[in-house]
Amino acid sequence: MQDDPYVFRQSAPSIAEYVRLRSTSGLSPRTPEQAAGAVANSWAFCHVRHAPTDTAVAMGRIIGDGGWYFHIADMATLPDHQRRGLGRRILTWLLDEIATRAPANPYVTLMADAPGRPLYRSMGFVPTEPHSIGMRLG
Ligand SMILES: CC(C)(COP(=O)(O)OP(=O)(O)OC[C@H]1O[C@@H](n2cnc3c(N)ncnc32)[C@H](O)[C@@H]1OP(=O)(O)O)[C@@H](O)C(=O)NCCC(=O)NCCS
Numbered sequence: 001m002q003d004d005p006y007v008f009r010q011s012a013p014s015i016a017e018y019v020r021l022r023s024t025s026g027l028s029p030r031t032p033e034q035a036a037g038a039v040a041n042s043w044a045f046c047h048v049r050h051a052p053t054d055t056a057v058a059m060g061r062i063i064g065d066g067g068w069y070f071h072i073a074d075m076a077t078l079p080d081h082q083r084r085g086l087g088r089r090i091l092t093w094l095l096d097e098i099a100t101r102a103p104a105n106p107y108v109t110l111m112a113d114a115p116g117r118p119l120y121r122s123m124g125f126v127p128t129e130p131h132s133i134g135m136r137l138g
Contacts, residue, residue, distance in 0.1 A: 012061070042062060044061060060090040071110065095123070
């Protein structure tokens with residue numbers, strides 16, 4: 001698209017951009033030290049840059065073992081750039097990476113906060129209940 005201001009990158013944003021994307025989109029804030037691990041050690045990471053301002057405006061990643069277990073995390077689009085298809089573009093690429101690089105029959109999970117549920121449902125994700133529920137260490 002000629003007027004598309006967005007540039008898709010098959011890589012992680014910078015640590016500072018990761019921290020900003022999480023907090024500004026409403027996800028729990030994380031420290032630069034925590035961000036460093038996420039940026040360096042994900043199985044797949046992509047982000048979208050807004051070319052006119054050269055800033056990262058959306059991201060998503062996969063934590064995975066490369067064999068069968070893949071967890072989608074950090075789906076975040078800055079508020080001013082939401083509802084423009086960036087989240088869908090990111091999730092599509094992440095799932096394509098699994099389809100392309102992982103053995104057959106992967107187990108793909110995510111923790112679905114309310115803003116992401118319509119997107120996840122529309123791309124085939126279903127609740128794990130009642131067979132299993134997501135839990136975290138309190
Ligand atoms: C979830 C999130 C990443 C989606 O990003 P996005 O770039 O706005 O997503 P898209 O523009 O590709 O929209 C994808 C679909 O999600 C749904 N959607 C997105 N925002 C929505 C809203 N506010 N209300 C209802 N549906 C919404 C729609 O189905 C939309 O498709 P459509 O526009 O064709 O109808 C973004 O809303 C966000 O960062 N939210 C805050 C952080 C968060 O909660 N992340 C999810 C953690 S699990």
